[in-house]
Amino acid sequence: MNNNAELEQSDRGYPTGMVLWLLRAEALAVFAASISLFFFLGGEFWVLAVLFFAPDLSFVGYVVGKKAGAALYNAVHSYALPAVLAIAGVLTGLTILWHVALIFVAHAAFDRSLGYGLKYAAGFRHTHLGPIGNPPSAAAAFAQQGDV
Template sequence: MNNKAEIEQSDRGYPTGMVLWLLRAEALAMFAASTALFFFLGGEFWLFAVLFFAPDLSFVGYVLGKKAGAALYNVVHSYALPAVLAITGVLTGLTILWQIGLIFVAHAAFDRSLGYGLKYAAGFRHTHLGPIGNLPRAAATFAQQGDV
């Protein structure tokens, strides 16, 4: 499954090659499953549409700095918070909680399927799935050396 180039790049600190594509495919499956479950259980389209991009409001944390921005982004975009919301909603009978949980899972999975991973304090473009976009020349050099 791993070719020589993938093995040589495996020390970069983030996934590459087939591992990266597998993680993105897995995220796409999570997006499809959470979205389908939301609607199968009777979720309303308007609620899904209104709340789907709500987790992106966590970008406001970057006003406080890279570290605070990354921490807030990661809390909102991890699967842990939505799981707690969904379980709490099911156990308490509060429909809105499990609906929000499924919508937030769908959002986080959608982002990851596009390559937007959890953030490092180094900046928004530094994620657990690798750098986003065209990094400045110096950062790209470090990325090639495995330091980003």
């Protein structure tokens, strides 16, 4: 099942190898299912187009700091908020709440399928799916520590 390279990488604190690809494929399936359900429930394309990237407005939290940015980003990009919206939609009969919930699920799943996971307070590029982007150069990493 696992090759030696995967076993050597398994202690990194985030998924690697086939586990990472399985999580990304799973997210892609959730994305496809939520978009399909959105349209099945009568969702309009223009609503999807307007709201799909709305969760990314949570990046504004990083203006306050890494910890606040990660907390706000994670609150908006987890599946908990859409679950609450969906329950509210069922209880109130407001279809728009279902639609927004499905759009937010689709967005979070889309991000995860691309490798953008929930954030750690260490910084934007540190996610539960592993680091994103190019690692900083040695000089930049040194400067970020406040030693320069």
